[in-house]
Amino acid sequence: MARVDVRLGRRVRDRRAVPLAISLALGLTVAALPVWATAHPAAARIAATTHPSATEPVGEPGGGVPTADPTDTGPVPTEAPTTTAPPPEATPPAGTTEPAPTTTAPQEPAPTTAAPTTGAPVPSPSVPPVRPSAPAPSPPAPPAGVHVTTDDVTLTAAYWNAPSTVATLRVTVTNTGATPARIRLAYTLPAGLTDAGTGGCAGAGGGEHRCGEWTSAPGARFSTLLRVRVSGDAWRRMPLSGSVRVTATAPGAPGPATDDEGFAVLFPPGPPVPGITLDAEEVSFDIGGGSSGLAVRLGNSGRVDAEGRIEVVLPAGVTVPAPPPGCAPAGTDRTRCSLGTVAAGRTAELRLPVSATPEAQLRAPLSGAVLGQLDPRGGRARQLRMSFRITAAAALATPMVSPPAPTGSQGVLAAGTPSVGDGRGGSARRTAILLIAVSTLLVVFALALATISLRRRLAVPSAGPPASPKP
Template structure:
C-alpha cells in the first residue's frame, strides 16, 4: 500500500498560524504607540474644555472672550485710557542682531461701550520700532499662523524730595503693552500694589482685594503698542516699609484661537534719601544682573557733611531671593535679607564707599525690576547720631528676555497647567483615558492569543510521530 504523507497538511496549518501570529503582532505594535500618544492629547483637550484657561488674576477665560463679564466677574468692562508709548532706544531682547519690524503703533480704539477718557490726549499714530515678538505656543488644533503673544514693560514709581513734606504723594506708573502675536487680541491688565500704596482712581480699573486691581480689556491689532498710566497714592509713612515693589500682568486671548498668552513685569518704588537731616549724605548705585545671572555688585556711599568726625554704619535690606553671598570684611549678615557694615570713622566733610557682592535666584531675576533699601548712619563724638535711608533699583536681563506665557492647552516656556491634566475632579480616569486603556488591553490580549496558538501548534507537531508508520503490504 502507498504511504500517506500528512506533512503537507501540517505545513498548511503552520502557515496559517504564522500568518495569524504576524498579523496580531503587527496590529498590536502599530496600535499601541498611537493609542499611548493619542490618549494624553485627547485627555488634555477634554480637560481644557472642562477647565477653561485662567487669566493672570485667576479668573476663568473662555476660548472666545465674552463682550460683557459675568455677574461674578469683578473685571471692569472699560479699559484704562491709553497714551503714546515711549520710544524704544535699545532692543529689550538679548538678540540685538535680530531685525525688528517697523510698524505704526498708535492708540488702541476702545470698545463701543467705552467712553473716551477726558485725560487721554488724541494720539497720532507714531512710527515706533516694535520689540521682537514673544508669542506663546499655539493651542492644540490651532493653526500655526494664529499665534497669540503679548508683552508688557513698566517704569518705576519714582518719588522726589517733595515726598518728605507731604502727607501723601500721587505718582504715576507707566505700563506699556505690545501685541506680539499674529492675530487681533483682547488684552486685559491687572496689577498688584505693595503696602503703603493705593490706587488713586485709575479709569477702567477696580480693586479686587489684597492690593490686586483688575482693569478692562483693550482690542489690539497685531503689532499694536500703547501705554496706560496707573495713578497711585504713596502714603507719607510708606518709606518705613522700604524696599517696596509691585507687579503688573497682562493676558491676551482671541476668538477662535485656543488658549491664552500672558506676560508680567515688576516695578520698584524708589524713595529719595531721607527723611532730610543735616550732617549726613547717602547714595547707592543700582544693581543689574546680566543675561548669565552671575552675581553683581552694589556700591553704597556714606558721607559725613558735619563738622566733627563720626563713626559710620551702613545697612542693606534686600527683597526676597536677593542676598549678599559673601559679606566683605567689616560686614556681617544679620539675616538672609539684611547685611550690616561698620565703616569706621568718617572724617568731617569726607565719605566712604562700600561695595557688596549681590546674587539673586532665577525667580527673583524674572520678577525684576525690584527694589532694595540702604540705611546710612553717622554717630559723631559729640552730638546726636544722624540717619538717612533710600531705595535703589534691581534689574535683570532675564526679566526682559524671557517670555512668560501660559497658553492652554498647549505649552510655552515649560509653563503648563499640568496639575489637573488627565484626571477628573474625583481623581479617577476620564472617559477618554478609560477607552484608551480598553484598547490597549484588547491589543495585548490579541498578541497573547497569537502566542498561545503558535505554542499549541508547535506542541502538536513535536508530539506527533516523526515518520508515519508504513502501510502493510499485501
C-alpha cells in the same frame, strides 16, 4: 589585397560606449531627482505641523473668546484705562513705523484700541534700492501673544514734605500675536500704596486691581498710566515692589496668553537730615546671573567725625553671598556693615557682592533699601534711608528658538534637516544620495573613457587611402 585598419573598428566601439555610459548616468540622475524632491519637503511638512496656522481654529467648536481670566473671581470693570502713546523703542524694527494707538476716553462704555498704522519707509531717490537675499523662514506667530513692560514709581524730594504723594506708573503693552486680541490688565500694589483713581480699574482686595479690556490689532503697541498714591509713612516699609500682569485672548487660540513684570518704588534719600549724605547705585544682573555688586556711599557733611554704619535690606531671592570684612548678616534679608570713623567732609564707600536666584531675576525689576547712620562722639545720631533698583537681563530675555536650517541648493541636503518620524523620509534621502553618488561615478567613468579614447585617436597616425589591388 586591400589593408583593413582594425583600429577603425576599435574607435567606432569606443565612440559607441561613451554615449551609452553618459546616457545611463543621465538616466539614473533623472530617476533620482523625484526621490530627492519627495525626501526634502518631508522636513518642511513636519515643521508645518509643529507650528499650526494662525487662522486655524484650535479651541473647541462654539467656544467664544473669554472676557476674563479663569482665575478671576471679582468684578471686572466694563471699560479699560485710557491709552497713550508708548515710549520709543530702544531698537525699533526696520521697515515699519511705530504704531500709534488711538487714545480712548475713559467715559466710553467699551473703548477699543485702534489698529496701528504701519507703512514702509520712503527710500532715498538718490540711492538705488538694494535687494537683499531672501531671509530664512521664521516660525509663525501664535494666534495669541502679549508682552508688557513697566516703568518705576519714582518719588522726588517733595515726597518728604507731603502727607501723601500721587505718582504715575507707565505700563506698555504689545500684542505679539498673529490675530486681533482682547487684552486685560491687572496690577498689585505693595503696602503703603493705593490706587488714586485710575479710570477703568477697580480694586479686588489685597492690593490687587483689575482693569477692563482693550481690543488690540496684531503688532499694536500702546501705553497706559496708572495713578497710585504713596502714603507719607510708606518709606518705613522700604524696599517696596509691585507687579503688573496682562492677559490676551484671541479666537483660535488654545488658551489665554499672559505676561507679567515687576516694578520698583524708589524713594529719595531721607527723611532729610543735615550733616549726612547717602547714595546707592543700581544693581544689574547680566544674562548669566552675574552682577558687579552694590555700591553704597555714606558721606559726613558735618563738622565733626562720626562712626559710620550701613544696613542693606534686599528682597526675597536676593542675598549677599560673601559679606566683606566689617559686614555680617543681620537676618535673612539684611546685612550690616561698620565703616569705622568717617571724617568730617569725607565720604566712605562700600561695595557688597550680590547674587539672586533665577526666580528673583525673572521678577525684576525689584527694589532694595539702604540705611545709613552716623554716630558722632557728641550729639545725636543721624540717619538716612533710600531705595535702589535691581534689574536682570533674564527678565527681558525671550525663550531661545533654534534658527531654521538653511535651504540647500538642488542636489544638496540641507544641514540639520530633521528626519521623518516613521523612517520613510530617512530611507528616501539615503536612496537619493546613493543614486546621486552612482550617477556621479558613471559620469566620471564616461568622461574617463572618452578621454582615453581621444588620446588613442591622437596617438595613432591617420591612415592613408587604401592601396589599389595589383592586377
